[in-house]
Amino acid sequence: MLLCFSSSHRTADFDLLERLERHAPAITAALSEHSDIVSGSVVLATCNRFEAYLDIDEPLPAARAVSTEAVLDAVSTAAGIDPDLLRGASAVYSDHAVAEHLFAVTSGLESVVVGEGEIAGQVRRALDAARRDGSVTSELERLFQVASRTSRGVKNRTGIMTAGRSLVRLALDLAESRVTDWAMTRVLLVGTGKYAGASLAALRDRGVTDVRVYSPSGRAAKFALSHDIAPVEADGLLDALAESDLVVTCSAVTDYVLTRPLLAEAVARPDATERRLVVDLGLPRNVDPAVGELAGVELLDLETISIHAPLTELQAADDARTIVDAAAAEYRARTAEQEVTPALVALRTHVFDILDAEIERARRRGDGSEQTEAALRHLAGVLLHTPSVRARELAREGDAESFIAGAAAVFGIDVDVDAERARPRLTAVDDESAAS
Incomplete structure (x- = not known):
């Protein structure tokens, strides 16, 4: 029996999602310890959702509630979250509903920005990680392979996953009213992963040319060389913060990269810019929320960005949903044939x-x-x-x-x-x- 524990921007606040993401390794380990119930698992942790897809040994309907409670208890204990709070901020899918949900997630229909392009790659990397851990069963492998094909079908046959639909671009859309001239904007990019590359591309599409990159893990020089921008070393971070009009953070570190004392020191420098916008795309958060209390500093985090997510193009979303529903129906039929x-x-x-x-x-x-x-x-x-x-x-x-x-x-x-x-x-x- 397939089971999916899901906590996303639709069911939980970002504080809880942040705690789940932070404890993802511990949750994965805790699920693997339930070998009497869980025969396989794939854990998907993104900036707006945390999901565990599980292959449960016990197929009997009467045992479904027991399995569900065991999974909730494992997640609750590993993440240090009250079980009742977790239960109220999550959804559990079972049997055929798991396939329909994953296909919709992979196709971008459940994202903050409907049709966003990053999710398919995130799902693929979650499967790759589970393969490396040896936690993928044949049924989970089949489920995720069909999800990937469904996502490609949605991308090729509808306009919902057109280039540029992402949280990064939505954040910059929201920043538009705060930026006088993108070409003159000095940007500090914090992070060197997938989101950093997407952020840099989105900034350049708007005409930004002055971009520097800082990496808490020391990868700035390599990223800067491959993307033709300037690196910032640790001893130059204060200067870079003081001179930047826009700071975009998208690092995978679990501690705050920008604390209030750090940014306060940068803002207080005589040559610092008067106003700056900080866009925090990290989960866990890269920026201390107290930073937004500083004079001349405005903070946009994921929670704020999600509130302003635009309405979807209805026809494209309907077409995509039709493809997802058809794929889920075919998956159910093939599963029944087994x-x-x-x-x-x-x-x-x-x-x-x-x-x-x-x-x-x-x-x-x-x-x-x-x-x-x-x-x-x-x-x-x-x-x-x-x-x-x-x-x-x-x-x-x-x-x-x-x-x-x-x-x-x-x-x-x-x-x-x-x-x-x-x-x-x-x-x-x-x-x-x-x-x-």
């Missing part, structure tokens, strides 16, 4: 075992020929075709049990089905009785 796969395998094994036994008898009597054997095997395949097609049709209609029961009644095949992990088990059939 319920009859053990019975089909058992039926084919049953028929071909009988056929092999009869061919062996004919060989011992000297009656067999290669042409006859080939014809018989072809005939068996033809006879099995219709039951195979009908089995999958019944499964897609939610009636897989009819085929399983029919195979047992007609052919004496007993299939032990244990949810998605079913394995066939044949009832022994005497060769002589089968031949009669």
